[in-house]
Amino acid sequence: MWWKQGLVLLACITTVVIAQGSATWQSRPLPAALASSTGVGQSQAPLDFLKTISKGAEDFSLELFSTVCQEVAGIKKNLMISPFTVWALLLLVTEGSSGETLNELQRTLRLTNDNLALRQGYRAIEKTLRVNTSTIEVSTMQTIFYDLNRPLKRDFEEVIEQQYQANLKPINFFDQAKAQEEITKYIEQATRGLIKPSFSSKDLEDGQMVMISSIFFKGQWKLPFNTSFTKEEPFYDDDGNVVSQVQMMTQTAPFNYAPIVEMQSHILELPYGKEDRLSMLIIVPKKGVRLNDAIQKLRNVGLERIFNELRDKEIINTKYDADEVEVFLPKFTTTTSINLNSVLEKMGIQDVFQPNYANLTKISDQPLYLSRVIHQTKIEVSEEGTVAAAITVGIFANKASPPRFYLNRPFAYLIVEKTTRSLLFCGQVTKPVFIK
Ligand SMILES: *[C@@H]1O[C@H](CO)[C@@H](O)[C@H](O)[C@H]1NC(C)=O
Ligand SMILES: *[C@@H]1O[C@H](CO)[C@@H](O)[C@H](O)[C@H]1NC(C)=O
Numbered sequence: 001m002w003w004k005q006g007l008v009l010l011a012c013i014t015t016v017v018i019a020q021g022s023a024t025w026q027s028r029p030l031p032a033a034l035a036s037s038t039g040v041g042q043s044q045a046p047l048d049f050l051k052t053i054s055k056g057a058e059d060f061s062l063e064l065f066s067t068v069c070q071e072v073a074g075i076k077k078n079l080m081i082s083p084f085t086v087w088a089l090l091l092l093v094t095e096g097s098s099g100e101t102l103n104e105l106q107r108t109l110r111l112t113n114d115n116l117a118l119r120q121g122y123r124a125i126e127k128t129l130r131v132n133t134s135t136i137e138v139s140t141m142q143t144i145f146y147d148l149n150r151p152l153k154r155d156f157e158e159v160i161e162q163q164y165q166a167n168l169k170p171i172n173f174f175d176q177a178k179a180q181e182e183i184t185k186y187i188e189q190a191t192r193g194l195i196k197p198s199f200s201s202k203d204l205e206d207g208q209m210v211m212i213s214s215i216f217f218k219g220q221w222k223l224p225f226n227t228s229f230t231k232e233e234p235f236y237d238d239d240g241n242v243v244s245q246v247q248m249m250t251q252t253a254p255f256n257y258a259p260i261v262e263m264q265s266h267i268l269e270l271p272y273g274k275e276d277r278l279s280m281l282i283i284v285p286k287k288g289v290r291l292n293d294a295i296q297k298l299r300n301v302g303l304e305r306i307f308n309e310l311r312d313k314e315i316i317n318t319k320y321d322a323d324e325v326e327v328f329l330p331k332f333t334t335t336t337s338i339n340l341n342s343v344l345e346k347m348g349i350q351d352v353f354q355p356n357y358a359n360l361t362k363i364s365d366q367p368l369y370l371s372r373v374i375h376q377t378k379i380e381v382s383e384e385g386t387v388a389a390a391i392t393v394g395i396f397a398n399k400a401s402p403p404r405f406y407l408n409r410p411f412a413y414l415i416v417e418k419t420t421r422s423l424l425f426c427g428q429v430t431k432p433v434f435i436k
């Protein structure tokens with residue numbers, strides 16, 4: 001029992017953005033790790049499509065991260081997103097799209113028209129991600145809640161269940177309170193209670209289908225920090241002003257690190273578990289360089305380059321036995337809740353959000369559109385390791401559903417003859433009574 005719930009209560013108030021973001025990307029497998037787990041044979045072609053899909057997922061993820069950070073750049077707050085859950089959810093949407101809606105998703109997600117390759121690639125990535133050992137646990141889940149009175153198309157259901165191993169759950173959307181209760185229960189379970197959904201039954205008012213993509217991660221540091229060395233210290237902003245007091249953990253150990261010149265930053269790798277598959281990459285800009293500027297350059301640098309730099313350094317360090325690093329890292333907890341509609345629109349996914357343009361005819365005969373993409377995450381980083389969870393929730397509405405007039409509060413009325421514009425009666429109702 002290395003993890004005790006509630007151990008980490010301290011919130012770190014300044015921008016430690018990068019540390020949090022990287023936990024998520026790093027859980028994305030590298031093509032090499034992928035290739036060995038796919039079972040698709042050793043010929044060159046399958047490996048090429050896996051590389052293409054995983055590189056596309058990486059490009060999308062880094063663009064998402066930089067776009068989200070750009071949106072909040074002026075606000076300077078803690079933030080953590082899970083690109084994987086957004087990517088996985090949008091793949092399911094892609095499977096249900098046609099026409100220009102499909103083109104936009106394919107462009108932004110860097111997909112080709114090859115559905116079979118995509119599905120195979122997705123399964124390989126998800127299979128590689130899922131681990132459950134004594135030191136690391138990663139579990140991911142995709143679920144679609146749909147209205148039991150409005151079934152989904154059979155072909156779509158088959159693809160979703162068989163190719164994506166997603167769950168399909170019929171619920172009664174007419175009973176909004178009950179539907180919300182069921183979805184809430186599901187999310188709490190999928191994220192081990194880390195995430196309490198921020199949407200209310202009101203958000204489901206025009207909802208007809210809810211897609212949820214979730215991830216839970218628990219990783220023990222390969223080299224845990226000793227709690228007796230943790231002590232209170234100040235934390236500074238980009239300009240060197242003290243912004244808060246934090247619980248600073250520390251240790252001296254052989255960690256990999258490397259400078260990335262274009263980003264004017266150093267990268268430090270803190271590995272999880274024993275398998276050497278998951279790490280937190282921490283990006284520290286040089287003094288005087290703004291974190292957001294470093295993040296914006298990350299997209300062009302890419303993960304492959306970072307791993308190469310780290311590996312080259314590791315080789316040099318091992319050779320000269322000079323690999324000890326002194327690390328000071330604050331304990332922190334970050335909770336994020338954002339609506340991704342505008343971010344995704346900026347990234348080129350637009351039609352799917354428009355009632356008049358969305359083409360989701362493969363999902364259902366109902367004219368659906370994506371009304372909201374809600375993204376919620378939480379991370380806790382302490383001496384022992386990291387616990388994190390995220391959900392991406394897509395709420396789909398029916399564009400044909402009529403606007404609702406719920407006359408359960410005071411209203412006025414006029415009775416008119418239209419050709420002559422005669423006002424025959426007018427009145428107001430503040431407390432209706434009916435007596436015959
Ligand atoms: C959706 O796209 C398909 C393929 O381009 C097209 O045939 C169909 O008319 C479109 N449907 C709607 C509702 O836009
Ligand atoms: C992982 O293993 C633990 C302990 O064996 C178990 O409680 C947990 O449910 C497992 N998680 C998954 C996703 O299978």
Ligand SMILES: *[C@@H]1O[C@H](CO)[C@@H](O)[C@H](O)[C@H]1NC(C)=O
Binds near residue numbers: 227228
């Ligand atoms: C932590 O440090 C203290 C003080 O040096 C030492 O007594 C203790 O054994 C260390 N704990 C672990 C788990 O290494």
